[in-house]
Amino acid sequence: MNYTLTQLPDRTEKPRQSGLTMVMDKGLSLREVEDFLSTSAGHSDIVKLGWATSFVTPNLKDKIAIYQSAGIPVYFGGTLFEAFVVRNQFDEYRKLLDKYGLEHAEVSDGSIDMNQDDKCNYIRTLATQVTVLSEVGSKDEAKIIPPYKWIQLMKSELQAGAWKVIGEAREGGTVGLFRASGEVRQGLVEEILTQVPFESILWEAPQKEQQVWFVKLLGANVNLGNIAPHEVIPLETIRLGLRGDTFSHFLDK
Amino acid sequence: MNYTLTQLPDRTEKPRQSGLTMVMDKGLSLREVEDFLSTSAGHSDIVKLGWATSFVTPNLKDKIAIYQSAGIPVYFGGTLFEAFVVRNQFDEYRKLLDKYGLEHAEVSDGSIDMNQDDKCNYIRTLATQVTVLSEVGSKDEAKIIPPYKWIQLMKSELQAGAWKVIGEAREGGTVGLFRASGEVRQGLVEEILTQVPFESILWEAPQKEQQVWFVKLLGANVNLGNIAPHEVIPLETIRLGLRGDTFSHFLDK
Amino acid sequence: MNYTLTQLPDRTEKPRQSGLTMVMDKGLSLREVEDFLSTSAGHSDIVKLGWATSFVTPNLKDKIAIYQSAGIPVYFGGTLFEAFVVRNQFDEYRKLLDKYGLEHAEVSDGSIDMNQDDKCNYIRTLATQVTVLSEVGSKDEAKIIPPYKWIQLMKSELQAGAWKVIGEAREGGTVGLFRASGEVRQGLVEEILTQVPFESILWEAPQKEQQVWFVKLLGANVNLGNIAPHEVIPLETIRLGLRGDTFSHFLDK
Numbered sequence: 001m002n003y004t005l006t007q008l009p010d011r012t013e014k015p016r017q018s019g020l021t022m023v024m025d026k027g028l029s030l031r032e033v034e035d036f037l038s039t040s041a042g043h044s045d046i047v048k049l050g051w052a053t054s055f056v057t058p059n060l061k062d063k064i065a066i067y068q069s070a071g072i073p074v075y076f077g078g079t080l081f082e083a084f085v086v087r088n089q090f091d092e093y094r095k096l097l098d099k100y101g102l103e104h105a106e107v108s109d110g111s112i113d114m115n116q117d118d119k120c121n122y123i124r125t126l127a128t129q130v131t132v133l134s135e136v137g138s139k140d141e142a143k144i145i146p147p148y149k150w151i152q153l154m155k156s157e158l159q160a161g162a163w164k165v166i167g168e169a170r171e172g173g174t175v176g177l178f179r180a181s182g183e184v185r186q187g188l189v190e191e192i193l194t195q196v197p198f199e200s201i202l203w204e205a206p207q208k209e210q211q212v213w214f215v216k217l218l219g220a221n222v223n224l225g226n227i228a229p230h231e232v233i234p235l236e237t238i239r240l241g242l243r244g245d246t247f248s249h250f251l252d253k
Numbered sequence: 254m255n256y257t258l259t260q261l262p263d264r265t266e267k268p269r270q271s272g273l274t275m276v277m278d279k280g281l282s283l284r285e286v287e288d289f290l291s292t293s294a295g296h297s298d299i300v301k302l303g304w305a306t307s308f309v310t311p312n313l314k315d316k317i318a319i320y321q322s323a324g325i326p327v328y329f330g331g332t333l334f335e336a337f338v339v340r341n342q343f344d345e346y347r348k349l350l351d352k353y354g355l356e357h358a359e360v361s362d363g364s365i366d367m368n369q370d371d372k373c374n375y376i377r378t379l380a381t382q383v384t385v386l387s388e389v390g391s392k393d394e395a396k397i398i399p400p401y402k403w404i405q406l407m408k409s410e411l412q413a414g415a416w417k418v419i420g421e422a423r424e425g426g427t428v429g430l431f432r433a434s435g436e437v438r439q440g441l442v443e444e445i446l447t448q449v450p451f452e453s454i455l456w457e458a459p460q461k462e463q464q465v466w467f468v469k470l471l472g473a474n475v476n477l478g479n480i481a482p483h484e485v486i487p488l489e490t491i492r493l494g495l496r497g498d499t500f501s502h503f504l505d506k
Numbered sequence: 507m508n509y510t511l512t513q514l515p516d517r518t519e520k521p522r523q524s525g526l527t528m529v530m531d532k533g534l535s536l537r538e539v540e541d542f543l544s545t546s547a548g549h550s551d552i553v554k555l556g557w558a559t560s561f562v563t564p565n566l567k568d569k570i571a572i573y574q575s576a577g578i579p580v581y582f583g584g585t586l587f588e589a590f591v592v593r594n595q596f597d598e599y600r601k602l603l604d605k606y607g608l609e610h611a612e613v614s615d616g617s618i619d620m621n622q623d624d625k626c627n628y629i630r631t632l633a634t635q636v637t638v639l640s641e642v643g644s645k646d647e648a649k650i651i652p653p654y655k656w657i658q659l660m661k662s663e664l665q666a667g668a669w670k671v672i673g674e675a676r677e678g679g680t681v682g683l684f685r686a687s688g689e690v691r692q693g694l695v696e697e698i699l700t701q702v703p704f705e706s707i708l709w710e711a712p713q714k715e716q717q718v719w720f721v722k723l724l725g726a727n728v729n730l731g732n733i734a735p736h737e738v739i740p741l742e743t744i745r746l747g748l749r750g751d752t753f754s755h756f757l758d759k
Binding site: 026027028029030031032050051052053054055056057058059060079080082083084086087089092096110111112 | 254255256257258259260284287288289291292293295296483485486487489490493495496497500501504
């Protein structure tokens with residue numbers, strides 16, 4: 001840090017289990033990745049190559065290598081996993097992870113129907129190969145999952161071997177955890193936390209208001225994801241109470 | 254492509270007449286242009302230097318050269334054409350195109366009143382010099398053009414020598430083809446397509462929801478424009494059914 | 507400029523007292539700063555390192571040096587001043603300004619309660635060390651300041667030694683001068699201008715609609731701030747009547 005301020009919340013340090021920032025790369029160039037790392041590597045824990053952008057991204061191997069050499073693991077968005085599964089190409093997906101030297105993978109069912117046993121089997125299988133993040137929640141606005149069901153899904157996926165369960169939002173932040181307005185479904189989040197450990201959940205929160213909401217409710221070291229590369233530094237200030245929105249939150253009363 | 258997936262829609266290949274992606278550059282630096290090309294040249298067909306940003310952009314000649322040497326033609330936004338015309342400087346505009354070695358130009362009347370004969374004359378004149386894109390639709394929310402009139406305008410402009418007619422939107426995507434809410438005027442688009450060839454129209458669709466709407470209605474190879482540089486890769490995944498929004502659209506039923 | 511157009515409004519030249527563009531940097535990398543300067547240095551007057559982003563930005567000294575060597579002064583966002591004050595670390599703040607060779611500073615009370623005498627004392631003290639910008643308006647949507655009070659605050663802060671007073675908005679542009687909808691509080695702006703000199707005020711206007719509104723009301727050379735780096739060239743075209751939104755504004759009738 002560039003100077004000293006008192007009354008800042010304690011931040012966990014990398015590698016960490018809580019306080020994770022997961023960044024969404026949806027097509028950065030190699031030089032943009034370098035730029036990003038030069039400012040934000042210290043505040044970024046893991047990078048997702050959004051949905052199936054990896055399919056059309058040139059220099060994919062080089063890009064992954066740049067992130068990895070900065071100590072930041074990379075994984076493919078869950079939509080890519082689903083694209084392989086829906087085409088009966090799951091074995092090819094497993095080979096793909098090895099081909100690109102990935103040590104993390106996401107299991108999700110945001111765009112396809114998958115029964116929970118099958119999903120947990122995918123988690124179990126992939127967990128023998130990589131560290132698994134599994135995502136709960138649909139990308140479809142019409143599919144409302146009641147709170148008890150969120151809890152049941154999260155628990156069974158952690159039990160199947162998921163390292164973290166992800167609370168689904170879309171890039172724009174309007175489904176799953178969020179109402180169409182972008183507002184957080186507060187009761188849902190609170191009920192989930194009565195039964196699932198805080199550090200096991202990574203909340204997708206692409207919009208600033210959502211990040212503020214989670215930091216105010218759950219503190220500086222909440223796990224947050226789908227953060228745009230240019231928003232990692234702003235998010236870090238929100239976590240530390242150094243932006244207007246959370247300015248008073250961590251001060252001594 | 255970095256790996257193989259079945260059941261993808263056929264994409265046309267460059268140079269193409271349909272499936273065009275027109276990108277809007279509103280002031281990139283030379284290095285940002287290089288970055289953009291390193292990821293997206295293969296998915297970009299033509300670049301517009303937005304409205305009159307070329308007036309205040311340094312290194313204009315170098316910038317155009319970088320795009321052209323990547324095989325991507327560049328043209329000035331229609332507002333610049335209008336700025337010259339409204340000042341009775343049309344001859345100077347023609348010289349400007351040559352000075353910068355441009356092979357495309359846009360004719361539009363989004364910000365000025367111009368009768369249709371005059372507009373078609375501008376198209377005819379410019380078509381002797383460059384490839385012309387002509388834009389239909391006003392930037393003024395109050396000016397509603399009925400469908401039969403859109404069709405008549407598009408037909409006469411194509412007949413006057415326009416290579417493509419552009420369905421006007423603003424950078425933010427809220428007039429012309431779109432309601433103030435950003436929603437597409439579906440009846441308008443469908444009626445236009447009964448009379449004007451699909452491949453002759455380039456639809457401005459700067460917002461993701463609009464891109465999704467056009468791909469679902471008209472397929473992977475619809476011509477889309479005003480795409481922000483960082484949205485070219487995401488758009489390509491929408492075209493291919495590899496983003497949540499169009500995930501099921503191209504799959505075998 | 508790359509070509510000649512008649513009927514353009516006169517723009518003041520750097521260094522200027524009116525027509526200022528203040529840019530918000532919320533975490534650019536060194537190379538991104540270079541890119542920004544290569545396109546926009548000529549149209550940028552001063553750069554703010556947004557709120558307390560300087561706390562977590564690596565290479566801070568180098569970044570400031572790059573801006574300064576391009577002739578563009580840099581200052582820390584007002585929230586950082588407040589973060590030091592609320593912790594009784596004001597003397598350290600003054601040393602920090604010297605350590606980083608800054609010649610400008612912002613005094614604000616957007617996130618803390620400060621009585622007006624104290625605020626003016628901070629302005630007076632800092633004005634012996636640097637050029638002071640002081641900000642009026644709360645970041646809290648619930649705190650509505652009536653127009654007579656805005657005027658009184660602005661006058662007393664200018665009298666205390668502020669070079670410019672800033673009309674507060676948030677990065678997203680939704681409080682202070684703006685309603686929750688982002689709409690400008692027109693009556694407020696007009697009443698302020700009956701009593702406070704035009705060139706002494708710098709209006710925060712991060713959104714395009716706000717920039718257009720101020721240029722239409724106050725002309726090409728209104729002072730505008732919180733402009734995103736990639737929006738400086740677009741703003742310059744708005745100032746010059748070379749974007750659709752202000753296209754007709756400066757033309758001879």
